[in-house]
Amino acid sequence: MIRPISTALATSAFALAALPALAQDANLCGGIGENAQWLGGEEVASDISTAPNYIEQMALVLMRNEYVGLFTVSEPGDYRIEAQGRGGGDTVLDVRNAEGVIVASDDDSGGNAASRAETFLAAGTYCVSMRSFDGSPITGFVRASRMDQEALTEGFVEQQDNSVAGECNLSMAxxxxxxxPVANNWSVQNIYSLRLDGPTSVSVTAENPDADPILTLFDSSGNWLAENDDFDGLNSRIDMSEPLPAGEYCIAVNLYGDENVPITVTAKEYDAQEVLMNLYDRGEASPPLDGSHPVDALGELQTRLREDVNVSGDAIWYSFDVSEGGLVLVEAIAQGNGDPVLAMYDDLGRQVGYNDDAGGSLDSLLTVRVQPGTYLVAVRQLDDQTQGFIRMVFERYVPARP
Structure with a gap:
């Protein structure tokens, strides 16, 4: 198969090869799809529901940048999206729908630092972004395929000899x-058992970023129930909102990091309010404007506002009002170290914009067409371990009048 080479630096002065067609839609995938490239070379060849073979691109990603590829799904179903760096490069993969909502994300599930997401996708257009874990330059492949087509990566279970994913021996738990909570080094203990006396909704977490843990939950017969990696930074969490029947369950912990640091494992009753607050903190859902969650009300946006805010991995929220239709620009500029992420919602909770890394930098920029109403904006650091000042700029533009 011919593998066209793409570059994540659109302004590069050199040509690597014939590039696939660009999307050129400023609002696609929350803004990151504006200069995305069709994985199949063109839109008509990028429907993975009907493509005769997998589709992929080879991409050169320059310093602190990312490659964004596009594909479509015409038939809802389970699909595989992968990224693999050449020479053992450590890739990070995000899949977003046309509105910019992340529907799948992965770091190392492809094995050997490659990324692999196997997930159900509804019909629509999707953006897949690949970047290196540490922001260094990387050359790699991005592939989208059906589950019956050839995989790019080995997959975590196949290549990890010490993996406990796929098995859970309760006699060792x-x-x-x-x-x-309990805390053990992975090298000492990595299998746990949980007994439920009655039907119970549960949440299970595994925490220590230095270990980068992965959680897998099984029933007593060894049937796989759920798995998670990197829910909160490098920590993992499984939420079983539907009550599990009474009985014994097995929790397997694996890791990508240091096996000689303690991993804190906690099982607790599922708390729907806590889950909702976590969504607010990650900017993945907008909070109500009733005072139950902190939102800095900026009032009516007239022309231009500037705010400086000290931000961590938990989102800071703003709201503003628009009295007439037009265009709103929101910019997040790191003051020193930082990698801000922006998300914007209308007052009904619909995401109308999302952006990370605009214009070849780590800063973020949203340009959203708005109607009269109230809008909310979340800003957070991409890395949960980072804390730093972000300069926020809000600007409103109105249509020219005859």
């Missing part, structure tokens, strides 16, 4: 109790 340490019992844990709801609401009581």
């Amino acid at each position: 340490q019992p844990i109790t709801l609401g009581e």
Whole structure:
């Protein structure tokens, strides 16, 4: 198969090869799809529901940048999206729908630092972004395919000899109790058992970014129930909102990081309010404007506002009002170290914009066409371990009048 080479630096003065067609839609995938390239070379060849073979691009990603590819799905179903760096490069993969909502994200599930997401996708257009974990330059492949087509990566279970994913021996498990955290080095203990006396909704977490843990939940017969990696930074979390039947369950912990640091494992009753607050903190859902969650009300946006805010991995929220239709520009500029992410919602909770890394930098920029109403904007650091000042700029533009 011919593999066209793409570059994530659109303004590069050199040509690597014949480039695939660009999307050229400023609002696609929350803004990151404006200069995205069709994985199949053109839109008509990028429908992975009907493509005779997998589709992929080879991309050169320059310093602190990312490659964004496009594909479509005409038939809802399970699909595989992958990224693999050449020479062992450590890729990070995000898949967004046309509105910019992340529907799948992965770091190392492809094995050997490659990324792999296998997920159900509804019909629509999707953006897949690939970047290196540490922001260094990387050359890699991005592939989208059906589950019956050839995979790009080995997959985590196949290549990890010490993996406990796919098996959970309860005879080796340490019992844990709801609401009581336990901490062990992975090299000492990595299998836990949980007994439920009645139907219970549960949440399970594994925490220590230095270990970069992965969680897998099984029933007592060894049937796979759920798995998670990198829910909150490099920590993992499984939320079982539907009550699990009474019985014994097995929790397997794997890791990508240091096996000699303690990983704190906690099982507790599922708290819908806590889950909702986590969505607010990650900017993945907008909070209500009733005072139950902090939102800095800026009032009516007239022409231009500037705010400086000290931001961590938890989103800071703003709201503003628009009295007439037009265009709103929101910019987040790191003051020193930082990598801000922006998300924007209307007052009904619909995401109308999302952006990370605009214009070849780590800063973010949203340009959204608006109607009269109230809008909310979330800003956070991409890296949960980063804390730093972000300069926020809000600007409103109105149509020219005859």
